[in-house]
Amino acid sequence: MKKNMTLHLMLLPGMAILFVFAILPMLGAVIAFQDFNPALGVTRSPWSGWANFTFMFQIPDSKQVFTNTLVIACMKIISGLVVPLLFALLLNEMRLAWFKKSVQTIVYLPHFLSWVILSGIVLDLLSYDGIINHILSTFGLNPIMFMSNNHWFRWILVFTDTWKEFGFNTIIYLAALTGINPSLYEAAAIDGAARMKQIRHVTLPTLLPTIILLATLAIGNVLNAGFDQIFNLYNPLVYESGDIIDTYVYRTGLIEQQYGLATAIGLMKSVVSFLLIIVSYRLAYKFANYRIF
Amino acid sequence: MVRAQTWQAKLGYGSLFVILGIISLLCLAPIWYTIAVSLSEKSAAAANAVTLLPVGFNWSSYEKLLEDQKFFTAFGVSLQRVALGGLLNFLMTVLMAYPLSREANKFRSRNVYMWILVFTMLFSAGLIPWYMVIQKLHLLDTMWALVLPGAVPVFNVILLMNFFRGIPKDLEEAAAMDGAGHLYMLFKIFIPISLPALATVTLFSIVGHWNSFFDGLILMNHSNNYPLQTYIQQLVVQINDMSRMNPDEIKQIMQISSKTLNAAKIVISMIPILIVYPFLQRFFIHGIVLGSVKE
Numbered sequence: 001m002k003k004n005m006t007l008h009l010m011l012l013p014g015m016a017i018l019f020v021f022a023i024l025p026m027l028g029a030v031i032a033f034q035d036f037n038p039a040l041g042v043t044r045s046p047w048s049g050w051a052n053f054t055f056m057f058q059i060p061d062s063k064q065v066f067t068n069t070l071v072i073a074c075m076k077i078i079s080g081l082v083v084p085l086l087f088a089l090l091l092n093e094m095r096l097a098w099f100k101k102s103v104q105t106i107v108y109l110p111h112f113l114s115w116v117i118l119s120g121i122v123l124d125l126l127s128y129d130g131i132i133n134h135i136l137s138t139f140g141l142n143p144i145m146f147m148s149n150n151h152w153f154r155w156i157l158v159f160t161d162t163w164k165e166f167g168f169n170t171i172i173y174l175a176a177l178t179g180i181n182p183s184l185y186e187a188a189a190i191d192g193a194a195r196m197k198q199i200r201h202v203t204l205p206t207l208l209p210t211i212i213l214l215a216t217l218a219i220g221n222v223l224n225a226g227f228d229q230i231f232n233l234y235n236p237l238v239y240e241s242g243d244i245i246d247t248y249v250y251r252t253g254l255i256e257q258q259y260g261l262a263t264a265i266g267l268m269k270s271v272v273s274f275l276l277i278i279v280s281y282r283l284a285y286k287f288a289n290y291r292i293f
Numbered sequence: 294m295v296r297a298q299t300w301q302a303k304l305g306y307g308s309l310f311v312i313l314g315i316i317s318l319l320c321l322a323p324i325w326y327t328i329a330v331s332l333s334e335k336s337a338a339a340a341n342a343v344t345l346l347p348v349g350f351n352w353s354s355y356e357k358l359l360e361d362q363k364f365f366t367a368f369g370v371s372l373q374r375v376a377l378g379g380l381l382n383f384l385m386t387v388l389m390a391y392p393l394s395r396e397a398n399k400f401r402s403r404n405v406y407m408w409i410l411v412f413t414m415l416f417s418a419g420l421i422p423w424y425m426v427i428q429k430l431h432l433l434d435t436m437w438a439l440v441l442p443g444a445v446p447v448f449n450v451i452l453l454m455n456f457f458r459g460i461p462k463d464l465e466e467a468a469a470m471d472g473a474g475h476l477y478m479l480f481k482i483f484i485p486i487s488l489p490a491l492a493t494v495t496l497f498s499i500v501g502h503w504n505s506f507f508d509g510l511i512l513m514n515h516s517n518n519y520p521l522q523t524y525i526q527q528l529v530v531q532i533n534d535m536s537r538m539n540p541d542e543i544k545q546i547m548q549i550s551s552k553t554l555n556a557a558k559i560v561i562s563m564i565p566i567l568i569v570y571p572f573l574q575r576f577f578i579h580g581i582v583l584g585s586v587k588e
Contacts, residue, residue, distance in 0.1 A: 004400055004401075004402075006474065006475040006476060007391075007392035007395060007400055007475060008392075008402070010388045010389070010391060010392050010475070010479075011388070011389055011392050011393075011406055013384075013385065013388065014385045014388060014389040014444075014445045014450075015406070015409070017385070017441065017444045017445050018409065018410070018413050018445055018447075020426065020430070020441075021423070021426065021427075021441065021442040021443075021444075022413035022417070022418075023413070024422075024426050025417075025418035025419070025422035025423040025425075025426050026416070026418040026422070027422075028418060028422035028425055028426060029418040029419060029422045031421070031422065031425075042425075087316070090309065090312060090313060091313070093306075093309055094309060094310075094313060099310070099313070102317070103313050103314075103316070103317050105574060106317040106320050106321055107316065107317060107320050108574065109320065109321075109324075109570065110320055110324075112500055112504075112566050112570060112573065113324075113504070113563060113566060114503075114504035114505070114506065114522050115506075116504075116506045116522045116523075116525050116526045116529070116530060117522075117525065117559050117562060117563060118323070119529075119530050120525065120529035120530055120555070120559055121323045121324070121326070121327050121559070122323070123529075123530065124327075124330075124552070125323060125326070129341050130341060131326070131341060131344065134341060163319070163320070167320065195302070195305065227507070228506075228507065231507070232526065232530045246420075249419065249420055249421070250420060250511075253420060253421040253424075254420070254421070254424065254511055259421055259425075262419075262420070262421050263419060263421040263422060266418075266419025266420055266421060267418070267419055269419070270416055270417055270418065270419055271416075274415055274416045277415050278415075
């Protein structure tokens with residue numbers, strides 16, 4: 001017992017911090033069921049039952065915001081699974097070690113730069129008189145207002161997100177590929193399999209469990225469309241195609257100060273996300289025997 | 294390894310170099326372009342005449358940057374935040390990973406703590422209640438608002454816990470035989486063994502602190518307290534959101550905001566990341582792979 005006291009004491013500071021900054025806000029989330037008034041505080045604001053939630057479903061914004069969130073997140077998930085896979089297959093064919101390593105060093109880099117910086121660059125490149133439009137005009141095409149065009153905005157989000165993360169996401173595929181026994185390729189080659197056939201019958205089957213695992217874990221992310229990126233790239237003209245739950249909660253809550261409503265929307269997102277993560281972990285455990293703890 | 298030597302195979306292998314080369318260049322191009330703009334003449338940059346090489350090469354935007362008091366204030370806030378936040382993250386990670394790596398039959402409450410930890414990782418109350426707690430604690434406009442709420446990096450705790458569990462039991466038993474307590478065990482045996490893993494998670498938390506802008510934006514009311522990323526966000530990104538302004542305002546802002554100066558600020562803010570990047574790269578593959586090792 002006395003020996004375990006040290007263990008409890010080691011956990012104490014961290015647990016205290018989690019209590020204050022994670023558990024207390026959960027209790028504070030009751031304002032989703034209140035007509036919250038900052039002057040009265042959480043304890044004295046009048047209760048309003050499910051009013052904030054019913055209101056949420058009545059306002060026209062909400063349908064758009066939910067749709068945008070789902071569509072953008074799913075587009076990013078698909079691209080985030082496929083592009084790194086293709087890139088890992090390409091990289092796996094490269095036999096020249098120094099070249100492979102240099103490519104890896106370069107493509108991992110954007111992952112470590114912040115969306116503030118990358119957005120600054122993207123906004124500049126895609127501006128009306130920016131370099132991309134210059135290139136378009138040399139091909140005789142008309143310039144495009146990329147950042148205020150609802151047809152383009154989601155594609156720009158997916159493309160720039162893929163650009164930033166594909167390199168880093170290949171790591172997990174490459175780790176799985178190092179486990180392939182070279183004799184499998186030799187056997188395939190002796191049987192007359194060309195490179196493409198070897199990729200199809202040796203490399204891809206090896207990666208299949210990893211692909212299934214990543215796809216399963218992605219279920220937990222279908223409500224995370226990427227706040228940092230969208231917050232730094234969007235503007236009111238593209239709310240129609242790019243406004244997501246997180247940006248909407250920020251504006252309703254902290255800018256317009258409709259605390260109850262914003263908390264209700266945020267809470268709903270958290271509950272649904274939580275359930276999805278539980279489901280995805282269950283599935284990952286069942287199909288891939290994967291456990292994080 | 295048997296390698297086909299037909300001309301098709303050679304051609305295929307050759308085009309692999311080209312494709313990988315082009316993809317790598319596409320990853321570097323935007324960064325390269327920003328450096329080129331920062332070294333260009335102001336008028337050339339404003340006219341978007343810069344492509345891959347600086348036009349009218351000069352250092353004037355960097356010289357001007359040296360006189361920018363606000364930039365250095367923000368840089369200082371970020372440095373402080375990285376030092377304090379990184380240290381807190383490190384301490385919390387080791388202090389929590391060790392007890393949680395004990396077996397549940399020897400440390401009864403282990404699973405209770407574990408469930409709390411995982412629950413806080415998977416479920417969050419949302420932005421508004423989180424903000425209100427920080428506000429109620431009077432942390433707004435203090436350094437603590439930037440480092441305390443995220444002081445426990447739960448995912449890193451779990452990574453390191455898994456790593457600690459992989460340490461051979463004999464080592465522990467030998468030390469326990471010599472009468473080593475938990476603190477001795479953690480600081481003299483576990484931490485030295487796991488230095489590469491610890492370096493990985495610490496570097497990741499440092500990069501996270503350096504890159505985060507949103508907490509600075511909502512938790513700091515005075516722009517003097519902004520960390521660097523928030524400062525740049527206000528300068529580079531907010532200004533681009535011109536749809537809320539009338540044409541006169543836009544013109545005015547265009548005149549004040551200098552593209553070359555902004556590019557120089559972006560470049561300087563990337564430098565710390567580029568400095569730690571080689572170390573990050575040496576460790577992170579190792580770290581990620583070890584985190585996914587299951588018992």
